[in-house]
Amino acid sequence: MTATVSEPPALAQSRHRKARRAALGSFVGTAIEWYDFFIYGTAAALVLGPQFFPGTSDLAGTLAAFATLAVGFVARPIGGVVMGHFGDRVGRKSMLVVSLMLMGCATVAIGLLPNYESIGVLAPILLVTLRFVQGLGVGGEWGGAVLVATENAPEGRKGLYGAAPQIGVPAGVLVANLVYLPLTAFMSDGTFESWGWRIPFLLSAVLVVVAMWIRLGLEESSEFTESKELAQDAALPILEVLTRHWKTVLLAGGTFIATNGIAYAYMVYVLKYGETELGFTKTTMLFLLIGSCPFWMAGMALSAWKSDTLGRRPVYIRSSVALVVVAAAFFPLMDTAVLPVMAASMIALGFVLGCCAGPQSALFAELFPPAIRYSGASLGYQIGAILGGGLAPIVATALYASFDTSLAITGYFAAIALVSLLSILALKAPAASSFRPSEQEAV
Numbered sequence: 001m002t003a004t005v006s007e008p009p010a011l012a013q014s015r016h017r018k019a020r021r022a023a024l025g026s027f028v029g030t031a032i033e034w035y036d037f038f039i040y041g042t043a044a045a046l047v048l049g050p051q052f053f054p055g056t057s058d059l060a061g062t063l064a065a066f067a068t069l070a071v072g073f074v075a076r077p078i079g080g081v082v083m084g085h086f087g088d089r090v091g092r093k094s095m096l097v098v099s100l101m102l103m104g105c106a107t108v109a110i111g112l113l114p115n116y117e118s119i120g121v122l123a124p125i126l127l128v129t130l131r132f133v134q135g136l137g138v139g140g141e142w143g144g145a146v147l148v149a150t151e152n153a154p155e156g157r158k159g160l161y162g163a164a165p166q167i168g169v170p171a172g173v174l175v176a177n178l179v180y181l182p183l184t185a186f187m188s189d190g191t192f193e194s195w196g197w198r199i200p201f202l203l204s205a206v207l208v209v210v211a212m213w214i215r216l217g218l219e220e221s222s223e224f225t226e227s228k229e230l231a232q233d234a235a236l237p238i239l240e241v242l243t244r245h246w247k248t249v250l251l252a253g254g255t256f257i258a259t260n261g262i263a264y265a266y267m268v269y270v271l272k273y274g275e276t277e278l279g280f281t282k283t284t285m286l287f288l289l290i291g292s293c294p295f296w297m298a299g300m301a302l303s304a305w306k307s308d309t310l311g312r313r314p315v316y317i318r319s320s321v322a323l324v325v326v327a328a329a330f331f332p333l334m335d336t337a338v339l340p341v342m343a344a345s346m347i348a349l350g351f352v353l354g355c356c357a358g359p360q361s362a363l364f365a366e367l368f369p370p371a372i373r374y375s376g377a378s379l380g381y382q383i384g385a386i387l388g389g390g391l392a393p394i395v396a397t398a399l400y401a402s403f404d405t406s407l408a409i410t411g412y413f414a415a416i417a418l419v420s421l422l423s424i425l426a427l428k429a430p431a432a433s434s435f436r437p438s439e440q441e442a443v
Contacts (some may be wrong), residue, residue, distance in 0.1 A: 015154070019217055023164035025218045026145040030174065032204075032211040033141045036107040037072065038176040039200040041268040041393075045069065046184070046282060047197045050122045051115045064124075070394060071128050072135035073386045077141025080378030081238050081331035087144050087374035088237040092151075095145040095374070100215060102137030103209030104128045112203025143378030146313040146361040151223040151370070156308055158332050162361030163304030164213035167297050170354070173267055174280060174293040177286050179203060184282040223288030223370045237375040241368070248367050250381045254423025255316065255363075256384025259356045260417045262327055264389035265409070266349055269396045270334070278337050288343055292350035299354025308409055313424060316363065320421040326352045327413035331406035356420075367427075388416065414433070 044065040079099070087095040110130050116123045145165035153161035179200045187196045225271040241249060267289065274285040307315040326348050333345035369377035399408040 009193050019152045019154055019161060022148045022218060023161045025096075025214050026149040027164040027168045027171070029096060029211045030141060030165040030431075031171040032207045032290075033138055034169050034172030035176045035207065036103045036204050039107070039108065039179070039204075040072070040131065041264070042176060042180055042271065043197050043200075044389060044393075045268050045272040046180075046328050047193050048127075050193065051197075053398075054116050054129050055305065068124075068128050068131050070391065071131045072138070073389060073391075075132045075135025076139035076385055077172060077379060077382040079136035080135075080143060081375065082138025082145055084375030084378040085237055087140070087147075087378075088372055091220050092144045092148050092224060093215070093220055096148065096215050096218070097212065099137045099385045100208060100211055103134055104137075104212075105202055106133035106137065107149050107201050107204040110134075110329055111198040111204070115369040122304065135358075137188065139382055141204045143374045146365060146377060147224070147374055149219060149363050150365040152219075155161055157311065158365070159304045159307035159362040162365065163300050165356050166300050166304070166357050166361055168298070169357070170293045170296040170350070173296075174290060176200065177290050177293075181201065181283065181290065184286060192201070223249040226269065234402050237372040238379070240372050241376045241379060244370060245372070245376055248427070249376060249383065251423050251427040252364055252367060252377075253383030253387065254381030255320075255427060256360065256381060257388040257423075258320070258323055258327070258413075258420035259353055259360070259388070260385050261392040261416050262323070262349070262389030262413055263353050264354070265392040265396045266330075266346070266411070269393040270346075272397075273400070273406075274334070274342075278334070279295050280337075283396050284339075288339075288346050291343060292346040295347045295352040296350035299351040300358040301354075303355040303358030304362070305358075308360060310361040312359040312366070313427070315359050315419070316356065316424045319352065319358075320354045320417070323356055324414060324417040324421060327417045328410055330411045330413065335406055356428045 048065040048068070054067075080103075083095040083099060104352065110127065110177070113126055113130065114123055116248050145160060145168070149164045150158045150162040153331045181195045183192055183199060271282070271289065273286045274288070275282055303315050303319055330345050330349050336342070339393060364377040364380060365373060367380070396409045396411055399412060
């Protein structure tokens with residue numbers, strides 16, 4: 001029979017301060033890293049085609065720019081595997097610092113990169129290389145940020161605290177688009193295409209310094225420290241993940257395909273679609289996206305909070321069912337070209353996407369023991385990202401070009417939403433406490 005001893009108030013207060021600091025550090029760092037990642041997506045939709053792939057049709061240039069967007073997704077699992085290994089062996093904090101440096105340096109370099117007119121074919125080659133480095137950085141980011149937040153969270157609140165890095169994603173989108181908005185609104189098209197698009201990339205230098213200051217002050221997670229003290233290291237964490245937990249990794253990735261894929265089409269492709277197919281300005285489309293981001297964040301917070309009381313899977317399943325419905329209605333509503341209807345559809349999709357993402361941090365963390373958790377959670381997440389967000393803008397662009405109707409994209413949305421729903425229905429998460437050695441004996 002296990003005896004329990006209540007913590008002294010001073011120790012309990014210290015734990016809560018550490019948990020809040022970890023959540024804040026995860027949120028701020030993730031928001032800035034995803035700001036870096038998303039300004040590239042926005043630039044790909046608005047300007048990178050003619051800058052780095054001139055001499056092609058508008059469609060070919062857009063597809064080429066979106067293809068460079070996909071390169072970042074190819075790099076993400078590599079970053080997840082490498083940083084997951086060292087995150088499980090050395091510590092979560094050190095890998096968060098490395099991922100932030102990779103992302104920040106690559107983003108600023110893109111802002112300084114000469115275009116095709118200046119250096120010829122070397123320009124797109126360097127662009128793809130820097131995009132690959134961005135992918136390496138963000139590939140190691142999510143797993144570390146999630147684990148720092150969830151492993152330090154108070155018992156019974158891991159879902160809520162784990163939502164901090166998740167909310168950092170739409171926060172990064174929001175900041176990225178708030179930076180682009182005045183540029184597209186007050187600059188001429190020629191000025192924006194000439195040098196204005198570079199400003200968001202260069203601003204990243206300031207944001208990275210702020211995030212680095214916060215991250216260097218983080219402490220290592222409690223569960224990781226306990227695991228190290230009990231010598232529970234895996235020699236090759238990724239090998240153990242692939243040999244003993246491969247089915248869990250694949251199902252976890254499957255749950256994320258729709259959330260990530262539809263979100264990227266919603267954040268990147270819709271900007272281009274609204275301008276070229278519906279006749280709205282860049283500024284109008286950016287306003288619609290910015291207005292929906294707070295609802296996206298609210299959905300994350302609400303579902304993460306409910307997952308602490310109702311359970312991760314029940315909340316995730318209900319949210320996935322809602323995503324199937326809302327995703328199927330999204331483009332038909334956008335095609336009305338009535339701004340209030342379009343705004344409502346953007347808000348509804350953002351909120352439901354948030355509801356799907358909210359419980360994800362705690363769910364993924366609870367799927368794996370601490371010694372291989374960084375590797376396992378990162379790999380599952382990045383598999384879903386490649387099959388989802390990495391392909392979505394290209395697939396959506398190609399489908400519309402082939403069928404000349406958004407119904408083709410709607411079918412794609414519904415199909416990947418069903419894949420994610422079936423994946424969460426098949427995924428059985430173990431009890432998180434089964435991985436916590438400190439709870440297995442009396443104190």
